[in-house]
Amino acid sequence: MNDDIxxxxxxxxxxxxxxxxxxxxxxxxxxxFLTLLGPxxxxxxxxxxxxxxLETPTSGSVVLEGIDVKDKEPNERNxxxxxxxxALFPHMSVEKxxxxxxxxxxxxxxxIQQRVNEMLSLVKLEGFNKRKISSLSGGQKQRxxxxxxxxxxxxxLLLDEPLGALDxxxxxxxxxxxxxxxxxxxxxxxxxxHDQEEALNMSDRIAVMNKGxxxxxxxxxxxxxxxxxxxxxxxxxxxxxxxxxxxxVANDMAKIKFCDNFFYFQNHNFTPGDILTFAIRSxxxxxxxxxxxxxxxxxxxxxxxxxxxxxxxTNCQQELIVTNFGFDSVVKEGDRVCFTWxxxxxxxxxxx
Amino acid sequence: MxxxxxxxxxxxxxxxxxxxxxxxxxxxxxxxxxxxxxIFTNFSFKWYKELFYNKRLLESLLNSFLLGIxxxxxxxxxxxxGAVGLAKTHYKLNKPxxxxxxxxxxIPEIILAMVFLAFFSxxxxxxxxxxxxxxxxxxxxxxxxxxVSSTINTLDKELEEAARDLGASRRRAFIxxxxxxxxxxxxxxxxxxxxxxxxxxxxxxxVNSPYFxxxxxxxxxxxxxxxxxxxxxxxxIMLIICLIGITIYYILSNKKEKHKHD
Amino acid sequence: MKKRNPYLFAILPLYIFTFLFILGPIIYMxxxxxxxxxxxxxxxxxxxxxxxxxxxxxxxxxxxxKSLSIAFFSTLLTIIIGYPFGFWMSxxxxxxxxxxxxxxVLPFGINSLIRLYGWIIILQxxxxxxxxxxSLHIIKEPLKILYSYxxxxxxxxYALLPFMIFSIYSSAVKLDLSLLDAARDLGANRVITFxxxxxxxxxxxxFAGIILTFVPSMGLFFIADILGGNKVxxxxxxxxxxxxxxxxxxxxAAIAVALTLITSxxxxxxxxxxxxxxxx
Numbered sequence: 001m002n003d004d005i006x007x008x009x010x011x012x013x014x015x016x017x018x019x020x021x022x023x024x025x026x027x028x029x030x031x032x033f034l035t036l037l038g039p040x041x042x043x044x045x046x047x048x049x050x051x052x053x054l055e056t057p058t059s060g061s062v063v064l065e066g067i068d069v070k071d072k073e074p075n076e077r078n079x080x081x082x083x084x085x086x087a088l089f090p091h092m093s094v095e096k097x098x099x100x101x102x103x104x105x106x107x108x109x110x111x112i113q114q115r116v117n118e119m120l121s122l123v124k125l126e127g128f129n130k131r132k133i134s135s136l137s138g139g140q141k142q143r144x145x146x147x148x149x150x151x152x153x154x155x156x157l158l159l160d161e162p163l164g165a166l167d168x169x170x171x172x173x174x175x176x177x178x179x180x181x182x183x184x185x186x187x188x189x190x191x192x193x194h195d196q197e198e199a200l201n202m203s204d205r206i207a208v209m210n211k212g213x214x215x216x217x218x219x220x221x222x223x224x225x226x227x228x229x230x231x232x233x234x235x236x237x238x239x240x241x242x243x244x245x246x247x248x249v250a251n252d253m254a255k256i257k258f259c260d261n262f263f264y265f266q267n268h269n270f271t272p273g274d275i276l277t278f279a280i281r282s283x284x285x286x287x288x289x290x291x292x293x294x295x296x297x298x299x300x301x302x303x304x305x306x307x308x309x310x311x312x313x314t315n316c317q318q319e320l321i322v323t324n325f326g327f328d329s330v331v332k333e334g335d336r337v338c339f340t341w342x343x344x345x346x347x348x349x350x351x352x
Numbered sequence: 353m354x355x356x357x358x359x360x361x362x363x364x365x366x367x368x369x370x371x372x373x374x375x376x377x378x379x380x381x382x383x384x385x386x387x388x389x390x391i392f393t394n395f396s397f398k399w400y401k402e403l404f405y406n407k408r409l410l411e412s413l414l415n416s417f418l419l420g421i422x423x424x425x426x427x428x429x430x431x432x433x434g435a436v437g438l439a440k441t442h443y444k445l446n447k448p449x450x451x452x453x454x455x456x457x458x459i460p461e462i463i464l465a466m467v468f469l470a471f472f473s474x475x476x477x478x479x480x481x482x483x484x485x486x487x488x489x490x491x492x493x494x495x496x497x498x499x500v501s502s503t504i505n506t507l508d509k510e511l512e513e514a515a516r517d518l519g520a521s522r523r524r525a526f527i528x529x530x531x532x533x534x535x536x537x538x539x540x541x542x543x544x545x546x547x548x549x550x551x552x553x554x555x556x557x558x559v560n561s562p563y564f565x566x567x568x569x570x571x572x573x574x575x576x577x578x579x580x581x582x583x584x585x586x587x588x589i590m591l592i593i594c595l596i597g598i599t600i601y602y603i604l605s606n607k608k609e610k611h612k613h614d
Numbered sequence: 615m616k617k618r619n620p621y622l623f624a625i626l627p628l629y630i631f632t633f634l635f636i637l638g639p640i641i642y643m644x645x646x647x648x649x650x651x652x653x654x655x656x657x658x659x660x661x662x663x664x665x666x667x668x669x670x671x672x673x674x675x676x677x678x679x680k681s682l683s684i685a686f687f688s689t690l691l692t693i694i695i696g697y698p699f700g701f702w703m704s705x706x707x708x709x710x711x712x713x714x715x716x717x718x719v720l721p722f723g724i725n726s727l728i729r730l731y732g733w734i735i736i737l738q739x740x741x742x743x744x745x746x747x748x749s750l751h752i753i754k755e756p757l758k759i760l761y762s763y764x765x766x767x768x769x770x771x772y773a774l775l776p777f778m779i780f781s782i783y784s785s786a787v788k789l790d791l792s793l794l795d796a797a798r799d800l801g802a803n804r805v806i807t808f809x810x811x812x813x814x815x816x817x818x819x820x821f822a823g824i825i826l827t828f829v830p831s832m833g834l835f836f837i838a839d840i841l842g843g844n845k846v847x848x849x850x851x852x853x854x855x856x857x858x859x860x861x862x863x864x865x866x867a868a869i870a871v872a873l874t875l876i877t878s879x880x881x882x883x884x885x886x887x888x889x890x891x892x893x894x
Contacts (some may be wrong), residue, residue, distance in 0.1 A: 101518040470639065568727045
C-alpha cells in the first residue's frame, strides 16, 4: 500500500528491564492527521521519539517512505518535531530559531529571509523577527516552535502534546489553527495527546494506546461509537462497563441477563452462558422515577459545568455514571429510580 | 538590614579596613625613599624605577601570567568537554574519575606539590614550563569541571534534541546550542581558575625550575634574603591594575542590568 | 546494533589526564612512602613501615599537633571574624553586596605571597605596629611578633578569611526573610530568631567554610615560613624540608599520606555532621 508514508512493524523498546513498547505496529497514511491517544506511560512519546530518531528501537523496523530508517540519525530523516516545552533556543532571536534548519543547510540568505517571513505570516506573527525568545508568551512560543519545525517542509511533523501548557481558550484556538495549517500545507501530522476531546476534534484517525501497544486505530467516529475493547470504550468518552450473561439465543436476537432484568441484543454467535462485556456511554442512560427496565439507587448527584452527573448503584451493586445536559432537580440522593438506555446505544466490547 | 542598627555597618567597615591595611602599608611605603620600612623619609618614585630595571622580577611576572593563561585554556578545554562527556555517557568509571579530577581542589596544596615533584622526578621530566603547566592545569580543571557540570544539568535536554531533529549533527548541535549556553559558566570557571593559578605559591615553589621562574618563586627567594622595596612598587601597580579591571567590570555589569530592564 | 557513544571522545582527554597526572602520581606517592631511604643515594625498593613509625617520633609528632592546632585556631578565628561579616554582608542592599563582594575579590588578583608582604612590614620589630604602640606609650619595648606563632596565625587568618566569608555569605544570602518574619510574628525576639532560624539555616555555609579554611591551613607552608621563620615549623615546611634539604622522599611521602588521611577523616566527619544538622 503506497499510501502509507510510515510503517512501524513489531517495534519493541526496552529501557533496562522495563518494556515500554511491545510489538507496536502502526501504518500512517500520507497527508493524514493521526493522533496517538493514551494515558501517561503508555509509550506514545517513546513512539514519537523512535519515529524522529531520538531513540532507537530495541527491535522492529521503522520504514519511512519505503526506506528503513531505524539506524538513521534524527538529522538524516525528513521528520521534524514540535516539542512539549517548545525547546526554542534561548540565545537566538525568533528569526534565527526559525531559520536554523535552513542555516544548517546553508541556504541562500535571501531565500532564508523570505521563507522566515512566510512562516511568520502563516501563524500571524509578522514582525516578530528580531524578538527575544524570553519576551514571548506561551502561545507565541508554541507557534514559533511550530513554524520552526515546518520551514523545512518535512514529510511528517510530530507534535508532542504541544498545547498542554496553554489555557483553555488558547488551546481551542490553536487546535483549529493546527488543523488548518495541516490541511493547507498538505502534510502528515502525528499528534500526541492524553486529552480525548482534543483527539476527537482534530484527527482523521486516532490510535488508542495502552501499555506499549495500539489497542485500536480508527476514525473518531469508529473509536467513539464502535470501541473494540473495554479499555478503548472507557478511555474515550464516559463509558460504563458492564458484564452480562447470555440467557437464551434465538436466531438473530439474544436475551441477555443483567442485574434484576433482561435486555435484547443482536446475536453474534452467542451461546447461552457466555459472559459479555458491554459499554454504555453515560449520556445514553435514561433515568426515570418509574419508567425503566432496571432499578437502582441514586448515591451521588453533582454538577459538572452545565452538566448534571448522577451515580447510580444497581441492585447488583454496580455503579453507573449518568450524565445529562440541563438541570434536573427531580431526583435526589437516596431516591430509588428506574433506568434503561437509548435504543442501540449499548456497545458490545468483549466476548468471552 | 531590617532595623536601623548601625553596628553591622561599623563591623563590616572595620574588618574591611583591617583587610586592606597591609595593602595600605605597602602602597604608602612604595613611595618611601628609604629602603627600610620603618620610617617614612621622603616621597619618591625611586622604587618604581628600580622595578622597571629589575628584569628578573618583571620576567617572572610575565611567566606567571603566561602560565595562568595556558593552564586556564588547557583546563577549560579538558574540563568543558569532560563535563559534557560525563553528562552524556553512563560509564561506571565516570563517577570515580570525576571525583579524582576534583581532588586537587580538596587536598592541601602541599600534598599536590609533593606528589608532582616526585612524579616528575620519576619520569625524569625536565622541570620547567611544561611541568608547571601540567600541575596548574591539574588544579584548575576542578573549577571548570564543577561549574560546567552543574550548569549542564540545568540545561534543557530538549534543546540539543531539537537541534538534531531540525537537521544538526551532534557536532553542530554542540557548537550551535550547547556551547553558547555553557559559555557563562565556562567563563566564570575560567576566571576563577586563572585567579587561582596566579595566586599559587606552594606548587610553584615546589615544582620550580631555574629556567622558568614564576613570580611567587622570585618573591619568595627575595624575601628570604631580605626585604626589597621594589616588591612594594610591584604590589601597588598590580593593585591599581586590578582596581581598574574591577571598576570596568562593575560599570559594564551595571550597564547590562539597565539594559535588561528595558 | 550497539553504536559507540559519540561522546566517548569527549571524556577521553579527562580520563587520560586524570589517570596520568592525578591518580598516577598519587599512587606513586603512596608507594614511595613504604620504601627505604638511602639519603643522597635516593631510595631503594625495600618495603618497610619505618617511615610511618618515624612519624610518631616526638619531634615529628609535635609538628603534626602544632599544625593541627594552628589549623584549628585559624579556622576558629575565621569563623569568629568571618561569620558576622558574611551574615551581615548578606543583609546589605544589592548594590552594597556587589561592592563588598568586589572589594573582597580585588586582593585575589595579586599573588598571595605579595599580599602577605604587608604584614611583614607591619609586624616587624621596627615595623609599624610597634612604632605606633611605642609612640602611644602602650608598650615599653617592641613586641617580637614577627617570627612567632601569633604572626603565623594572623597570616593564616588573613589569607583564609575571604573563603569563610564567601561560604557564609552564599548560605546567608539564600535565607528566606519571610521565615524570620514568621518567627518574630510568633513571638521570638531578635536573638532567639537568630539562634533558632537564621543560624541553623546558614550551617551548610559554615561547614563548607570550615572545609575551605581548615584543609588549606594545613598546607600553606609559606605563611609559616615567611612569618614564622625557623621558630614555627609546620607540616608543610617539614615536607618541603625533607624533600629538599633532608633528601628523604619516602619519609616526606609518609608525612604527606598521613596528612591526607587526617584531612580526609576531618572532611568525613564534617560531612556527617553537616548532613545531620544542615539537612541537605
